[in-house]
Amino acid sequence: MRALGPGSVSSFLKVILDVVYIGLWVGVVVVLGITAAAVLLSFNPDLMPDVMVSAEAGEMVRRGPVWAAGLAAAGVYMAGVLVIVGTLRRIFATLTAGDPFHPDNVARLRLIGLILAGLEIGRYAFWMVGAWLPGVRAVEPNFSLTAWFSVLVVFVLAEVFREGARLRREAELTI
Numbered sequence: 782m783r784a785l786g787p788g789s790v791s792s793f794l795k796v797i798l799d800v801v802y803i804g805l806w807v808g809v810v811v812v813l814g815i816t817a818a819a820v821l822l823s824f825n826p827d828l829m830p831d832v833m834v835s836a837e838a839g840e841m842v843r844r845g846p847v848w849a850a851g852l853a854a855a856g857v858y859m860a861g862v863l864v865i866v867g868t869l870r871r872i873f874a875t876l877t878a879g880d881p882f883h884p885d886n887v888a889r890l891r892l893i894g895l896i897l898a899g900l901e902i903g904r905y906a907f908w909m910v911g912a913w914l915p916g917v918r919a920v921e922p923n924f925s926l927t928a929w930f931s932v933l934v935v936f937v938l939a940e941v942f943r944e945g946a947r948l949r950r951e952a953e954l955t956i
């Protein structure tokens with residue numbers, strides 16, 4: 782089976798990315814809708830009587846805004862994954878067309894690397910904020926070597942694609 786062109790593995794993966802892309806859009810819309818509902822319902826304590834918890838100091842703390850912040854963070858994370866999948870769809874469209882070293886693929890891969898790094902940094906920031914909030918169960922942070930390795934691999938692949946695009950341009954200029 783071929784790796785590039787119509788009817789290839791890349792075209793099959795493009796179809797899978799299309800399905801995941803649509804699913805992510807639905808997920809982002811649902812999570813943002815639930816986030817909006819959590820924020821709106823937290824303003825009326827009679828609608829959500831079970832959102833009160835006892836803090837360490839003995840005072841009552843509202844959980845609605847905490848839940849909304851967690852849902853908003855999940856929505857932002859899903860939106861980042863949505864951008865990555867959308868960018869991968871455009872890369873695989875060039876692979877399906879038989880043009881792997883399309884010049885735009887370099888910028889697309891760099892964007893994927895930046896978003897992966899941003900998602901990982903955002904995960905650390907969310908942990909730090911969550912550790913300071915009362916009534917939030919502390920989660921131990923972990924440094925993900927796999928995530929940072931993935932970021933580096935994507936940036937290296939971007940440079941490989943940049944070099945491939947350069948060589949293709951030089952070959953097109955050759956008489």
